[in-house]
Amino acid sequence: MTALLTLKDVRAGYGGSVVLDGLSLQINEGEVVCLLGSNGAGKTTTTRVVCGLVQPAAGKVIFDGRDILRVPAHERVNEGICLSPEGRQVFPDMTVRENLVLGSYSKRARADRSKTLEEVFSVFPRLRERESQKAGLMSGGEQQMLAIGRALMGKPRLLMLDEPSLGLAPKLVMDVYEAVAQTARLGISILIVEQNAEVALVASNRGYVLANGQIAASGSAPELRGSKLVQEAFLGTTRAKRNSSRSQDRT
Ligand code: ATP
Numbered sequence: 001m002t003a004l005l006t007l008k009d010v011r012a013g014y015g016g017s018v019v020l021d022g023l024s025l026q027i028n029e030g031e032v033v034c035l036l037g038s039n040g041a042g043k044t045t046t047t048r049v050v051c052g053l054v055q056p057a058a059g060k061v062i063f064d065g066r067d068i069l070r071v072p073a074h075e076r077v078n079e080g081i082c083l084s085p086e087g088r089q090v091f092p093d094m095t096v097r098e099n100l101v102l103g104s105y106s107k108r109a110r111a112d113r114s115k116t117l118e119e120v121f122s123v124f125p126r127l128r129e130r131e132s133q134k135a136g137l138m139s140g141g142e143q144q145m146l147a148i149g150r151a152l153m154g155k156p157r158l159l160m161l162d163e164p165s166l167g168l169a170p171k172l173v174m175d176v177y178e179a180v181a182q183t184a185r186l187g188i189s190i191l192i193v194e195q196n197a198e199v200a201l202v203a204s205n206r207g208y209v210l211a212n213g214q215i216a217a218s219g220s221a222p223e224l225r226g227s228k229l230v231q232e233a234f235l236g237t238t239r240a241k242r243n244s245s246r247s248q249d250r251t
């Protein structure tokens with residue numbers, strides 16, 4: 001397996017506060033990897049470090065075999081590092097099409113804009129139907145699709161999705177994750193950042209759990225799903241099973 005992204009002993013935060021304290025992880029070519037963590041664990045900060053929006057105080061950020069620690073954010077987009085940010089961040093007064101086109105201003109993406117737009121519309125037919133509608137009038141699920149579509153317009157080699165299921169009804173979560181699966185089939189490497197471990201682990205080959213600024217657990221999706229840490233912290237199953245067997249004992 002060829003490593004596409006490697007973070008090694010990354011230490012990063014804001015002002016004097018340390019959020020990531022020795023974080024190491026790897027994403028290989030063509031893999032879907034999830035980064036799980038509770039509120040405030042530092043998942044978004046990790047995506048910012050990869051994008052170049054937060055500069056680490058220590059550690060290494062290697063992309064496609066090259067140290068990109070000093071490469072500015074706009075050049076990283078040109079390398080194929082694209083983000084669908086938490087909270088979608090679509091431009092509400094611009095149309096769906098205009099929002100999508102904004103994702104394709106890098107040198108890497110510009111020339112293929114029309115072709116990529118067609119590909120995005122085939123992954124998200126809803127966006128084609130709403131092409132001329134203002135983004136602010138779209139539902140939460142549609143805006144999430146738009147945010148992912150806009151990131152795809154950058155022709156990513158690494159697509160990072162920050163909390164794609166946040167605030168969506170279950171049916172829309174399934175729609176969004178079906179699109180994630182389609183994107184993965186195109187061979188694009190994907191990092192999914194989620195609190196929703198249930199859906200993220202179904203969509204991923206491997207995963208990491210972030211706690212206290214470091215990786216607390218890692219493994220294949222089935223290994224993580226079976227781990228006590230993930231069950232207790234994210235799936236709630238161990239406690240639920242324990243409680244249900246206790247109540248059965250009492251009957
Ligand atoms: P969530 O799931 O709630 O988004 P997260 O795992 O993505 O959480 P981060 O957003 O990376 O966590 O935040 C990690 C810590 O850094 C939190 O304590 C947060 O308050 C703090 N933080 C995030 N952004 C900033 C900022 N711009 N300035 C100062 N502190 C910040």
